[in-house]
Amino acid sequence: MKITRVETFAVPPRWLFCRIETDDGLVGWGEPVVEGRADTVRTAVHELADQFLTGADPSRIEDLWQVMTKGSFYRGGPVLSSAVAGIDQALWDIAGKALGAPVHRLLGGPVRERARAYCWVGGDEPAAVRDQVAAQVEAGFTAVKMNASGRMSRLPTVSELNDVAARAEAAREVLGPERDFAIDFHGRFSTAGAVRAAGVLEPYAPMFVEEPVLPEYTHLIGQVTGSTALPVATGERLYSRTDVLPALRAGIAVLQPDLSHAGGISECRRIAALAETFDVAVAPHCPLGPLALAASLQLAFCTPNFLIQEQSIGIHYNADAELLDYVADRSVFRFDEGHLLRPTALGLGVEIDEKAVRDADGSAKSWHNPLWRYGDGAFAEW
Numbered sequence: 001m002k003i004t005r006v007e008t009f010a011v012p013p014r015w016l017f018c019r020i021e022t023d024d025g026l027v028g029w030g031e032p033v034v035e036g037r038a039d040t041v042r043t044a045v046h047e048l049a050d051q052f053l054t055g056a057d058p059s060r061i062e063d064l065w066q067v068m069t070k071g072s073f074y075r076g077g078p079v080l081s082s083a084v085a086g087i088d089q090a091l092w093d094i095a096g097k098a099l100g101a102p103v104h105r106l107l108g109g110p111v112r113e114r115a116r117a118y119c120w121v122g123g124d125e126p127a128a129v130r131d132q133v134a135a136q137v138e139a140g141f142t143a144v145k146m147n148a149s150g151r152m153s154r155l156p157t158v159s160e161l162n163d164v165a166a167r168a169e170a171a172r173e174v175l176g177p178e179r180d181f182a183i184d185f186h187g188r189f190s191t192a193g194a195v196r197a198a199g200v201l202e203p204y205a206p207m208f209v210e211e212p213v214l215p216e217y218t219h220l221i222g223q224v225t226g227s228t229a230l231p232v233a234t235g236e237r238l239y240s241r242t243d244v245l246p247a248l249r250a251g252i253a254v255l256q257p258d259l260s261h262a263g264g265i266s267e268c269r270r271i272a273a274l275a276e277t278f279d280v281a282v283a284p285h286c287p288l289g290p291l292a293l294a295a296s297l298q299l300a301f302c303t304p305n306f307l308i309q310e311q312s313i314g315i316h317y318n319a320d321a322e323l324l325d326y327v328a329d330r331s332v333f334r335f336d337e338g339h340l341l342r343p344t345a346l347g348l349g350v351e352i353d354e355k356a357v358r359d360a361d362g363s364a365k366s367w368h369n370p371l372w373r374y375g376d377g378a379f380a381e382w
């Protein structure tokens with residue numbers, strides 16, 4: 001079997017899909033994208049395809065992963081790691097279809113029958129938090145996640161810290177003791193600010209506090225883990241085993257690799273195994289589309305230290321298109337009491353609606369995250 005064609009499709013709201021075709025007629029799909037840099041990653045995918053993929057045997061996933069990540073001297077980072085990630089997903093999809101099995105069966109078989117999932121809730125005011133959490137409880141979710149704050153001063157004011165606590169208090173009141181909320185610091189806090197914010201959150205017992213420091217300050221995350229009893233999570237902006245190692249050594253409790261950023265199923269499988277040696281749970285980051293979610297679930301179902309899956313079905317921030325718009329059978333992402341059921345179809349387990357994808361290609365408005373500034377005009381983290 002040989003790879004004959006690699007195509008990419010930029011589709012709303014901000015996603016990039018990759019389609020790999022073989023001379024056997026098998027087709028694999030993946031989702032190589034960095035939010036806001038879809039065109040850049042698209043170029044990287046085609047450069048990798050021209051250099052390494054066309055004419056290659058798609059079943060040699062590990063060898064192709066090695067040469068794609070190491071064979072061009074410069075390596076790593078979000079763009080290259082995300083390009084490889086989506087290609088890797090598509091190669092696993094082909095492998096599953098060729099061998100007649102879902103990917104998780106090729107990786108040792110299922111270790112669970114359903115995967116707990118959470119839904120993101122927005123809202124800047126406690127009243128909005130209360131309503132949105134209640135809606136997700138009503139929908140059956142047992143956990144939600146929300147941002148800790150909006151724009152955050154370098155050293156938080158009493159008022160800002162009170163707001164952080166008020167939202168957490170509102171969420172806990174609705175959820176009660178049986179359900180969970182996680183709270184995302186989103187890299188908006190300084191290290192010192194994150195320590196103070198974690199302190200005010202302790203009475204509300206969030207499941208974890210996420211990205212308390214920016215990825216470039218991962219060497220400082222131990223100051224946060226050492227200061228609070230709350231479990232600390234990070235990882236959506238880390239792209240390899242070596243990237244995550246300092247966080248693991250610093251005592252995080254939850255690692256959040258993104259299957260579309262951190263080298264795909266191949267590398268995230270290894271990241272999960274590395275995390276297990278530190279007694280750290282894995283909660284794959286996934287605000288992306290159907291292929292990223294499908295790849296995440298394949299990992300979730302064969303990973304003993306899996307904790308919970310992020311997913312964005314029907315989420316408010318995807319205004320132009322929705323995850324289920326691109327799948328042929330919407331029932332593949334079925335929920336049962338806030339859990340996603342184990343996929344049984346071959347490969348990644350999701351059939352893409354190819355016509356919908358081809359029709360949507362090129363119609364995505366370029367997406368960029370907000371650019372925030374402080375009152376004095378200086379840049380502020382979003």
Ligand SMILES: [Mg+2]
Binds near residue numbers: 184186210211236
């Ligand atoms: Mg996050």
